[in-house]
Every structure is written in C-alpha cells, then in structure tokens.
Amino acid sequence: xxxxxxxxxxxxxxxxxxxxxxxxxxxxxxxxxxxxxxxxxxxxxxxxxxxxxxxxxxxxxxxxxxxxxxxxxxxxxxxxxxxxxxxxxxxxxxxxxxxxxxxxxxxxxxxxxxxxxxxxxxxxxxxxxxxxxxxxxxxxxxxxxxxxxxxxxxxxxxxxxxxxxxxxxxxxxxxxxxxxxxxxx
Numbered sequence: 017x018x019x020x021x022x023x024x025x026x027x028x029x030x031x032x033x034x035x036x037x038x039x040x041x042x043x044x045x046x047x048x049x050x051x052x053x054x055x056x057x058x059x060x061x062x063x064x065x066x067x068x069x070x071x072x073x074x075x076x077x078x079x080x081x082x083x084x085x086x087x088x089x090x091x092x093x094x095x096x097x098x099x100x101x102x103x104x105x106x107x108x109x110x111x112x113x114x115x116x117x118x119x120x121x122x123x124x125x126x127x128x129x130x131x132x133x134x135x136x137x138x139x140x141x142x143x144x145x146x147x148x149x150x151x152x153x154x155x156x157x158x159x160x161x162x163x164x165x166x167x168x169x170x171x172x173x174x175x176x177x178x179x180x181x182x183x184x185x186x187x188x189x190x191x192x193x194x195x196x197x198x199x200x201x
Contacts, residue, residue, distance in 0.1 A: 044114075044180065044198045045101060047073055047080040055082065055099050058181075065094020069184070069191055081196040088184045088191060097191060098128065100181035111174035111200045113157035116182075120147030120193035126183040129161060131176040133168060140164050141172045142183075147193055155201065174200070 045054065057071045069086015086097045114127060125147060128140040141161035145154045161172055180198060184191040 042200050044103070044107075044200060046197045047082050047195070051080070051082065055101050057084075057097070057099050059086075059097045060092075060094035063094070064092050065089065065096070066091050067094050067097050069097040071099040074194075079196060081194045082182070084182060084184065084191055084193050084195075086184070086191045088187065088189050090186075090188055095187070096183055096185045098181045098183040098185075100128070100179050102179045103177055107174035107177055107200050109173070109175045111158070113155055113160075113201060114180070115197075115199045115201050116145070116154045116156070117151060117196040118145070118147050118154055118193060119149060119151045121190065122146075122148050123184075123189060123191070123193070125193050126185050127156060127161075128181040128183050128185075129172050129177055130179040130181075131169075131172050132178060133176060134164075134178075138164060139168060140181075141168070142185075151196065 045051065051073045055071060057069070059065065059069060060067045067086065067088045069084060072083050073080055074083050082099060084097065084099055088095060088097055124144050126142050126144050128142055130140055134140055141163055143156045143161045145156060158174060159171055163170065182193065182195055184193070
C-alpha cells in the first residue's frame, strides 16, 4: 500500500514538472572542440572606432574557457569589443533565458542577442551583468533583454535567436572577462 502511494506521488511529480525543467542547463557552448571555428571577434573598428582586443580560448583545471581582453574607447564614435557566435539552430520556445558561467575584472559586461528581426548591424537585444574574480553563474531571463531601438519587439523570442555575443560596451575601460559556459534554461 505504501509503495503504491509512493509510486503514485512520484508519477504525479514527473507529470507535473514544468517544461522549463527540461531545458535546464542545456549547453549552447562550453568552448571545447575548436571554439575558434564558432566564435568571431568584432571591434568598433568596423565603423571607425579605435577599441582594441582579442578573444582566446584557454584551458585551466582541465576546462576550456573563452577570454576577451582589450581596451574599449569611445573615441571616433566607437565603444565596443565583443566575441559572437551564430546559432545554428534556434532555441526552444520554452526557453526562459540564458545562463553564463563567468569571471572577470569587477566590471559590467553585456550579452547581445540578434534575432531574425534584427536586420541592421546596429540592432540587437542587450542585457548587462557584473563579474568578479571568482567563477559565478549569471542568469539572464529573456524579459531583461532590452531592444536597441523602437522597431524591435519588446522581448526577444527564443526561437528567433540567430546569434549571441559577449560584449564590453559603452564606456572607456579595460576588458578582461572569461566565459566557461553559455547555456539556456
């Protein structure tokens, strides 16, 4: 009798699990296996800016991570460096947000998302986050991403995502950010 009751409770729990639990921790990239073929470094020099930097893929404690370093300058209407990856497949509609494992130099950084609706180079969705010297998890629900202009939807749709970028943006500063994992939940 008790075993039957326990089995019924277990089945009820499994059947009533929210769909977001299925997407929990689904990795977009963990920087293993030739990440340089998937990620591209971009600086404001493409539009006349003078920011400098680079992305590298380093191993530490048997784990690979991306490292973005450089200097952001707002001279000449510039102000960003980033590394970006095109998504080969859109995220499931049930996705709630992005999860990062990051560390850095006690600065504010951003994630930029591009969708099928961000047609112009200066269009994106942006969410900021803070880093410190220790590895930490950052969760960014899609609702916190702000569109770069009024012509875009208020909130990006997960199944419309086309690229994700880690960005140092908007002010003069030194850049040092490490990213060990990007996933969705």
